[in-house]
Amino acid sequence: MNHYKLPEQRDFEHRIAGKNTHLITLENSRGVVVALSDFGARIVSLLVPDKYGTPTDVVLGFSHIQDYLTADEQYHGVTVGRFANRIANGRFTIDGETFYIEPNNGPNALHGGAAGFHKRVWDRRVVYKEKADFYYVAADGEEGFPGKLSVMVKYRLTDNNELVITYRAQTDKPTVINLTNHAYFNLNGEGNGDVLNHRLQIQATNYLPVDEFQIPAGVPAPVEDTPFDFRTPKLIGQDIRYADDQLAKGNGGYDHNYILDTEVLAKKLPVATAVSPTTGISLDVLTTEPGLQFYTGNFLSGKDVGKRGQPYGKHGAFCLETQHFPDSPNQPDFPTTLLMPGEVFQSETIYRFSIVK
Missing domain, CATH: 2.70.98.10 (Beta-galactosidase; Chain A, domain 5)
Structure with missing residues (x-):
């Protein structure tokens, strides 16, 4: 059940909504490797040496970008926004004005709506093997949220085996924001049973x-x-x-x-x-x-x-x-x-x- 390896870069070269997608790899001096995709500014793989020194992929995900498009679970490893988690009945009010996000989780709006940040191809800037920055501008009214929102998500891999994720955003109208990463972890190795023994x-x-x-x-x-x-x-x-x-x-x-x-x-x-x-x-x-x-x-x-x-x-x-x-x-x-x-x-x-x- 070992033999963990990174997906092939060519299998993440695709075109979604007129934008090209890629697989981006970060690596430190201690054998930790992170694979990211600009589709959803997501973590695809995270290889960590186990107690025997064997590289172990601890994040759930897929080997081909097409699988992310058709997956039953849409949020594998993604940057979630504009509002992570649930908004009751998809409604909220700012300064007396009510905004509506189409529910996609029973009566709730979940993780920014059906076409939230997880469905978007982000722009990117990569510093070789050390960090990757992703950028996205959400239009005023996108998914029902007010304000043009400019977002940056930075991934940085340190030699202390830290994956540092930094978020930054600005808006031109009052809005609400709640950003997170939705990595699914299994420290036994992805696909290696359940996590109840953790x-x-x-x-x-x-x-x-x-x-x-x-x-x-x-x-x-x-x-x-x-x-x-x-x-x-x-x-x-x-x-x-x-x-x-x-x-x-x-x-x-x-x-x-x-x-x-x-x-x-x-x-x-x-x-x-x-x-x-x-x-x-x-x-x-x-x-x-x-x-x-x-x-x-x-x-x-x-x-x-x-x-x-x-x-x-x-x-x-x-x-x-x-x-x-x-x-x-x-x-x-x-x-x-x-x-x-x-x-x-x-x-x-x-x-x-x-x-x-």
């Missing part, structure tokens, strides 16, 4: 319970004495089958936003750490964002077949999506996601890899 820690005392449409009820709840308590490391699978109303609303797993502890954020410490006992690969997540959506691939159905011919089934990956809280435009008690003309939205997230022996 040990996970999340530095959050509270999380946001959701209603039947997975919209936060607005009132944070303590994780203590619930299956959502990852303050000390535990297996992802330890409580995932617990008879819990919130787990049921996530389709039999975690799909909830954690309110990250402010002290951890202030000290720039990891907000989450996941470890595979199979490979020894450890992933630390550091961020400037106030929230973390923890998702355990509950809707992966096996329809998508990955880079090594293995189907991606339920719980075949986890996501640790750094972001503002879901439905923030409709919930005034949440940290604001409003971006005004003259302001600059900035955010940074780091995925740092190491080996636990």
Whole structure:
């Protein structure tokens, strides 16, 4: 089940909506290799040496760009925007004016709408093997959002085995913004079973319970004495089958936003750490964002077949999506996601890899 390799560059040379697509590769001195595509400014592959030194691809994805166009799961590795996560009923109001995004997730608008940033071909600038910058300008009214939004996403691979993702955006009208990366991680190796054996820690005392449409009820709840308590490391699978109303609303797993502890954020410490006992690969997540959506691939159905011919089934990956809280435009008690003309939205997230022996 090893033999992980990068997709071929030629298999990502395509034309979508009049723009050419490419596969871009970053590499550091310690054997970490990242493959990116300008279609969705996404992570395609992320090869990390395991405890035996064997390169292991820890991100779900496909070997050909055509598979991304037809995939059952549209968000593999993408930059999500203009608004990550859910907006209730696809509606929000700015200065008394109501805006409408066509729902694409039951009654909700999810991840910026059906043709969000994940469907766009971004412009790019690459510094050889070290960093890649992606640029996109969303038109005023695109997917229903107000304002012409200029966005830049920078990927930088360091020799400390850190993939640093930096976001920057500006608008010409008041708008809302919530950007994240939607990498599906399996530190056992992509397609190598489920992730329930991973040990996970999340530095959050509270999380946001959701209603039947997975919209936060607005009132944070303590994780203590619930299956959502990852303050000390535990297996992802330890409580995932617990008879819990919130787990049921996530389709039999975690799909909830954690309110990250402010002290951890202030000290720039990891907000989450996941470890595979199979490979020894450890992933630390550091961020400037106030929230973390923890998702355990509950809707992966096996329809998508990955880079090594293995189907991606339920719980075949986890996501640790750094972001503002879901439905923030409709919930005034949440940290604001409003971006005004003259302001600059900035955010940074780091995925740092190491080996636990």
